[in-house]
Amino acid sequence: MDIGIYSVNGARYMIGEEPNWVTAQETKTNPEKFRAGVDETIQFELGFPSGAVASCLSTYTMNNLDRFFLNGEKGFAELMPATTYGPIKGRTFKGELTQPHVTHQTVQMEEMSDIILKGKQPIVPVDGEEALKDLMIMDAIYLAARTGERVGLKLH
Numbered sequence: 001m002d003i004g005i006y007s008v009n010g011a012r013y014m015i016g017e018e019p020n021w022v023t024a025q026e027t028k029t030n031p032e033k034f035r036a037g038v039d040e041t042i043q044f045e046l047g048f049p050s051g052a053v054a055s056c057l058s059t060y061t062m063n064n065l066d067r068f069f070l071n072g073e074k075g076f077a078e079l080m081p082a083t084t085y086g087p088i089k090g091r092t093f094k095g096e097l098t099q100p101h102v103t104h105q106t107v108q109m110e111e112m113s114d115i116i117l118k119g120k121q122p123i124v125p126v127d128g129e130e131a132l133k134d135l136m137i138m139d140a141i142y143l144a145a146r147t148g149e150r151v152g153l154k155l156h
Contacts, residue, residue, distance in 0.1 A: 001138060004042060004058030006083045007068075008137045009130070011046050011054035014070050018155040019046035019054070019137060024144035029061060044141045 012018065024044035034040035041059040048054070052072075057065060068082035075093030086104075090097030114120040124130065133155050140151040 001039065003060075003083055004039075004044070004056065004141065005134050005138055007044075007054070007056035007058060008046070008134050008141075010068055010082070011056065012133070012137075014068075015048050015050070015052050015054065017048045017050060017052070018133065019048050019153055021047040021150050021152050022137060022140045022144050023150050024141045025148075026145040034060075042141065042145055044144065046137070 022044060024042055026039070027041040027043070028034050029040065039058070040061055041057065043055075043057050046054040046056065059065065066081035066084050068077075068079045070077045077090070077092045079088055079090045079097075081088060087101035088099070090099070111120070111122070115122050115126070136155060137153065140153055144151045
């Protein structure tokens with residue numbers, strides 16, 4: 001729940017569609033440390049109407065997997081790290097990405113203060129709809145992990 005939601009949101013954003021199904025499997029290598037109700041590793045797939053599939057992994061025990069990789073008909077893109085603090089390194093089928101390192105929390109706080117204090121329109125709506133969709137998908141991931149079944153989604 002803590003870090004897997006970044007994969008869910010990233011897949012939705014990069015594919016530009018809402019997933020219509022999910023499968024998932026939970027793995028525990030240390031059930032004493034990760035007791036019932038505490039996630040260690042969850043692997044999940046999100047299926048999209050276009051046929052795209054996002055294969056995701058959320059884990060607290062496998063090191064050096066903090067990566068986002070997109071592979072498509074016209075090329076690929078990769079970001080490392082995907083969810084932790086930068087600097088972020090990236091590359092695409094066209095070559096290395098060269099962006100200056102910025103502390104994203106600072107940018108986020110400045111944008112939020114401009115929305116509140118200056119009436120700036122947010123780039124992404126702040127009505128909670130996107131977060132609600134992410135959480136509905138997370139619930140479906142947990143259900144799929146519990147049941148071993150593909151779970152259908154209707155987010156529209």
